Amino acid sequence: MKLGDPAFVLPERRARIDAVVANRTRTLTVVMEAFCDPQNVNAVLRTCEAFGVQTLHAVEGPMKPYDRNKKISQNADKWLDVRRWSSTTECLTHLRSEGFAIYATHLGDRSRPMAGLSFAGKVALVFGNEQRGVSEEALALADACYAIPMRGFVQSLNVSVAAAISLAHAVERREAERGRHGDLPEDEAQALRERFYLLAVKQRSRIAKAEAVRDRNARRARTRG
Missing domain, CATH: 1.10.287 (Helix Hairpins)
Structure with missing residues (x-):
């Protein structure tokens, strides 16, 4: 044996x-674009593991924070598959060729509520750099941009919090639109x-x-x- x-x-x-x-599932995925803070990287890893997202994509930035912090991720990374990319264009072009719709988190004129997005097919959620947000390359390649509705004075959230809210919504929508979330x-x-x-x-x-x-x-x- x-x-x-x-x-x-x-x-x-x-x-x-x-x-x-x-x-x-591998038909819902997350793209981390040039994150700076290792704690954010590992918090997103932990969130993805909790919501059953098996594959993540990490676009390398100058800070290269994609190391492991077991205190934050609680070893979630060992249960996941993380693909690294040297550029956003390379990563998102690949995902599009695999049939993924690309939804970027972005507060701007193009943004709409997540409730208006479809999760019936393959979806990649793109989360941008902590200071600059998603890049122009990501915006150009995105099929849609969405913003999380705010009810207070604050107009932005920590990226790991935004990822948790987004994935909770995405899983709920997948179950409603597809009948199930897990689909390997x-x-x-x-x-x-x-x-x-x-x-x-x-x-x-x-x-x-x-x-x-x-x-x-x-x-x-x-x-x-």
Whole structure:
């Protein structure tokens, strides 16, 4: 048997993994365009994982913040697939060729409420740089721009908050328009289950080793005492 075989995974953990994979999708994705702050990157990763978005796209900027911050992402990145791109045009052109509608977060004359957008097909949500917002390249390639309605004096949100609100709405609309959110083909779902089983076994092994070291050190301390 392979290490990632279901037999090596605790039944309750296996059931959880199966439920998560059933709600995974690659037909809703997120593009992070030249983010500066690693905390924002990892908060968006955590949000995507929570909402079942399996693949993200990161357009590199000068700050290159796409490192891991486990305290923020809570290891969400290990369950996801992140593709890196050197330019916005390259990334969005690829997504368009794959049949994605491109919706950019932008407060401007072109913007409309998210409620007016369709989520029946493939959709990529583009979130721009924390200071400058989405680029002119992203605006030129976007099929639509949307803004999150505000009711107070503040007219903008932190990008990770905007991503959470946007994804919550997108998942709700997908379920209403498509009947379901998770939609991986069975071969992709099976491959992902096996990958997650393997990660779970490795995690369990690390915990067991750490507990063994802790117990051994405790015994030594008692012996010395």
